[in-house]
Amino acid sequence: MTLSTPSSLAGTQEHLPWQRYFGFSTDHKVIGLQYLVCGFLFYFIGGALAGALRTELLTPISDFMPREVYNEVLTMHGTIMIFLWIVPVVNGAFGNYLIPFYVGARDMAYPRLNAVAFWMIPPAGLLLISSYFLGGASQSGWTAYPPLSLSTAATGQVIWILSVLLLGGSSIFGAINFVATVLKMRRPGLKMMQLPMYCWAMLGTSILVLLSTPVLAGTLVLLSFDIVAHTGFFNPAMGGNAVVYQHLFWFYSHPAVYIMVLPAFGLVSEILPVHARKPLFGYTTMVYSIMAIVFLGLIVWAHHMFTSGTPPWMRLFFTIATSFIAVPTGIKFFNWLATLWGGSISLNTAVMFSCGFIVNFVFGGITGVALAQVPFDIHVHDTYFVVGHFHYIVYGGTVFVIFASMYHWYPKVTGRMLNEPLGQLHFWLTFIGLNLCFAPQHWLGLNGMPRRVAEYDPQFQFINQLSSVGALLMAVSTLPFLINVIWSAYRGAVAGDNPWNALTPEWLTSSPPPEHNWHGEAPLVHEPYGYGLKSPAAS
Amino acid sequence: MGTMRLPPRIITLLIGIALVLVGLWVGQNVNLLPVDASVNAPLYDQLFKVLFSIGTTLFIGIVGMVVYSLTRFRRRSGTVTEGPAVEGNLPLEILWTAIPAVVVLFVGIYSFDIYDRMGGMVPMHDHSMAGMETMHEPAASGPGQKTWAGISSVVVEGQPPVAAVPIEVTAMQFAFIFRYPEADIISGELHVPAGQPVSLRMTANDVIHAFWVPEFRLKQDIIPGQPTLLSFTATRPGSYPIVCAELCGAYHGGMRSTVIVEPPEDYANWVAKNSPVKATAASETLIS
Numbered sequence: 001m002t003l004s005t006p007s008s009l010a011g012t013q014e015h016l017p018w019q020r021y022f023g024f025s026t027d028h029k030v031i032g033l034q035y036l037v038c039g040f041l042f043y044f045i046g047g048a049l050a051g052a053l054r055t056e057l058l059t060p061i062s063d064f065m066p067r068e069v070y071n072e073v074l075t076m077h078g079t080i081m082i083f084l085w086i087v088p089v090v091n092g093a094f095g096n097y098l099i100p101f102y103v104g105a106r107d108m109a110y111p112r113l114n115a116v117a118f119w120m121i122p123p124a125g126l127l128l129i130s131s132y133f134l135g136g137a138s139q140s141g142w143t144a145y146p147p148l149s150l151s152t153a154a155t156g157q158v159i160w161i162l163s164v165l166l167l168g169g170s171s172i173f174g175a176i177n178f179v180a181t182v183l184k185m186r187r188p189g190l191k192m193m194q195l196p197m198y199c200w201a202m203l204g205t206s207i208l209v210l211l212s213t214p215v216l217a218g219t220l221v222l223l224s225f226d227i228v229a230h231t232g233f234f235n236p237a238m239g240g241n242a243v244v245y246q247h248l249f250w251f252y253s254h255p256a257v258y259i260m261v262l263p264a265f266g267l268v269s270e271i272l273p274v275h276a277r278k279p280l281f282g283y284t285t286m287v288y289s290i291m292a293i294v295f296l297g298l299i300v301w302a303h304h305m306f307t308s309g310t311p312p313w314m315r316l317f318f319t320i321a322t323s324f325i326a327v328p329t330g331i332k333f334f335n336w337l338a339t340l341w342g343g344s345i346s347l348n349t350a351v352m353f354s355c356g357f358i359v360n361f362v363f364g365g366i367t368g369v370a371l372a373q374v375p376f377d378i379h380v381h382d383t384y385f386v387v388g389h390f391h392y393i394v395y396g397g398t399v400f401v402i403f404a405s406m407y408h409w410y411p412k413v414t415g416r417m418l419n420e421p422l423g424q425l426h427f428w429l430t431f432i433g434l435n436l437c438f439a440p441q442h443w444l445g446l447n448g449m450p451r452r453v454a455e456y457d458p459q460f461q462f463i464n465q466l467s468s469v470g471a472l473l474m475a476v477s478t479l480p481f482l483i484n485v486i487w488s489a490y491r492g493a494v495a496g497d498n499p500w501n502a503l504t505p506e507w508l509t510s511s512p513p514p515e516h517n518w519h520g521e522a523p524l525v526h527e528p529y530g531y532g533l534k535s536p537a538a539s
Numbered sequence: 540m541g542t543m544r545l546p547p548r549i550i551t552l553l554i555g556i557a558l559v560l561v562g563l564w565v566g567q568n569v570n571l572l573p574v575d576a577s578v579n580a581p582l583y584d585q586l587f588k589v590l591f592s593i594g595t596t597l598f599i600g601i602v603g604m605v606v607y608s609l610t611r612f613r614r615r616s617g618t619v620t621e622g623p624a625v626e627g628n629l630p631l632e633i634l635w636t637a638i639p640a641v642v643v644l645f646v647g648i649y650s651f652d653i654y655d656r657m658g659g660m661v662p663m664h665d666h667s668m669a670g671m672e673t674m675h676e677p678a679a680s681g682p683g684q685k686t687w688a689g690i691s692s693v694v695v696e697g698q699p700p701v702a703a704v705p706i707e708v709t710a711m712q713f714a715f716i717f718r719y720p721e722a723d724i725i726s727g728e729l730h731v732p733a734g735q736p737v738s739l740r741m742t743a744n745d746v747i748h749a750f751w752v753p754e755f756r757l758k759q760d761i762i763p764g765q766p767t768l769l770s771f772t773a774t775r776p777g778s779y780p781i782v783c784a785e786l787c788g789a790y791h792g793g794m795r796s797t798v799i800v801e802p803p804e805d806y807a808n809w810v811a812k813n814s815p816v817k818a819t820a821a822s823e824t825l826i827s
Contacts, residue, residue: 236764
């Protein structure tokens with residue numbers, strides 16, 4: 001077996017001119033990086049919008065920006081962060097980069113479709129942002145509930161729908177590709193139950209995308225008819241039903257939470273065993289729990305609608321279904337803890353962000369089980385408690401994993417290491433900032449502050465200012481990260497092919513990898529987590 | 540540190556007991572909620588304390604395990620050792636499937652009980668309005684009628700049923716209007732008698748709004764095209780904010796009102812002072 005063919009850094013880079021990254025490349029690694037960089041650009045835009053929101057909330061009165069603009073900003077913040085940052089990065093970027101390596105393929109199943117899927121994103125993002133200059137962006141929140149979405153900023157709302165449709169289409173194309181690649185492109189001799197866990201996470205995620213995204217697309221088409229053609233699907237004034245929209249919307253948008261966190265679960269499962277030098281604990285139960293989350297994730301949507309006039313039986317059903325997601329999710333967390341237990345753990349930045357993810361996600365998961373209880377939710381629904389909860393899940397959870405993954409895979413992608421002290425600074429600023437920003441918001445919600453408001457009761461000012469300081473820390477934390485990523489690309493220590501002594505196939509080639517992933521035959525890795533004293537050489 | 544060697548199982552058990560005690564103490568003593576001013580608020584707070592205790596125990600336990608692992612099993616610089624090749628442990632997997640399942644099951648059953656005691660399981664007919672012939676056409680009063688309920692109990696535990704004060708709520712961008720059909724009062728503030736059930740029938744004129752009184756621990760969306768019901772019994776006299784909790788447009792944050800909970804006599808005086816209708820026998824009996 002040709003596992004580690006030595007290759008010079010300069011030699012491979014000659015084959016990868018930088019212009020490729022701005023063109024219609026069909027190389028999965030180029031597409032993965034295109035997703036990543038594009039996602040980060042939108043992350044900074046979405047982050048700046050969050051900064052504007054937290055600035056407005058420094059005072060109890062609406063004094064920083066006009067009220068309509070505040071609603072535009074909160075709509076754009078949510079839409080950009082979900083559809084242009086987290087979903088494309090945690091699926092598109094890491095999925096495209098890693099999945100072909102993991103299945104032992106030289107590219108994705110449908111390389112051209114893959115490039116099309118990526119190239120739908122920049123125009124969709126620019127379209128979305130352009131709406132701000134074309135008479136005002138959507139003001140109805142990322143949920144776009146009618147009748148509000150039918151009566152505010154029609155142009156902005158239609159543009160919002162078009163760009164979300166484009167992004168949904170991109171997501172569906174990507175999911176088709178992931179399913180086909182994982183199921184059909186595996187190297188001969190590689191069994192499903194030998195795949196790295198991220199493949200299973202992406203398979204589960206892609207199933208969710210394929211089952212739920214078309215429902216959102218159809219719903220948004222109907223919503224656009226209501227706006228443009230004055231139909232009455234969701235317009236009560238014309239005999240339509242506004243609550244039906246909520247059912248259809250959440251049928252996608254709750255699974256969307258799992259579309260954002262399942263890939264993160266997969267990535268953490270790749271990172272922890274390498275740096276703890278132990279096998280991933282409980283591989284089989286991890287696989288089953290992913291599939292259980294996929295199934296349960298499809299039947300919990302109405303927990304977003306406990307105050308929408310939902311009948312008692314439905315409230316009960318969705319309480320029970322939602323609560324039970326805690327079981328497979330809990331299994332995954334205990335398995336990660338068991339992976340760490342007794343290991344030889346390197347406390348590098350990738351591990352710190354992974355463990356930060358565990359801590360934050362457990363916090364968000366506990367508040368999530370509380371929110372699943374109808375009587376609990378009836379008080380805090382649509383309040384800052386919920387805002388705090390879901391930021392612990394998507395930021396404290398998924399975004400932490402994105403950063404962990406940056407520190408883990410940067411050496412593979414660039415051939416150079418990221419700077420550790422800067423990384424630790426980045427971690428601690430982000431971790432403290434996140435907790436300072438979002439933990440106090442739970443108290444705000446319990447005590448009477450609703451979400452999506454530009455003005456609030458003066459008694460909440462101090463806690464809001466505390467939260468804004470946390471947001472500022474998070475903004476500052478991106479500086480050491482950006483400096484690190486740019487500086488290390490030129491001056492970072494040369495990483496070598498496998499700086500972590502990892503066993504998964506992407507490490508068994510040069511850094512950065514050649515165009516067709518391996519110089520020779522693709523390696524056959526039966527035990528991607530075969531760490532530990534049992535097999536010290538592991539090759 | 541080897542003077543006292545307790546077996547690991549005993550140590551685990553002791554830590555577990557300590558965690559539960561800390562969780563219980565935090566749940567009972569750390570108050571994160573505003574004052575309770577309705578019959579179901581203390582029920583809510585009871586549920587909150589239980590969830591807070593369980594959550595604190597689990598969170599401290601798991602964070603403790605992460606911190607312990609990272610310190611106890613950290614790689615000393617210079618040594619590149621492998622950990623043990625442990626790939627799984629079925630009894631352990633079963634244990635940590637069973638524990639969350641039991642906890643979640645307990646939480647679910649307990650919260651169902653709380654929900655039931657709040658009146659959430661009462662069939663949501665528009666019965667509170669049954670006496671009011673002006674409200675609906677006869678065809679709409681069957682079980683299939685299109686009113687959607689929030690929490691719908693008008694019965695206080697341990698007390699004989701009392702007729703609820705019917706109040707019609709209209710929500711619009713960006714105000715609440717309260718109409719007392721029996722006294723023919725229209726008000727921008729909600730006045731309710733303490734200790735007597737109140738039944739809100741809520742309609743929206745334009746977009747979705749929500750009626751939320753944090754001190755009552757109650758919220759119900761107000762949806763155009765389909766009236767919603769919300770019943771409650773206020774307990775503690777005072778003024779509390781009514782907050783719109785559903786994004787409803789530019790001035791959503793300013794869409795607020797006040798609920799004034801008054802002793803029954805004060806409420807009767809307020810009704811008498813503001814009602815164009817002379818205090819009738821009907822409203823007198825309702826109040827007493």
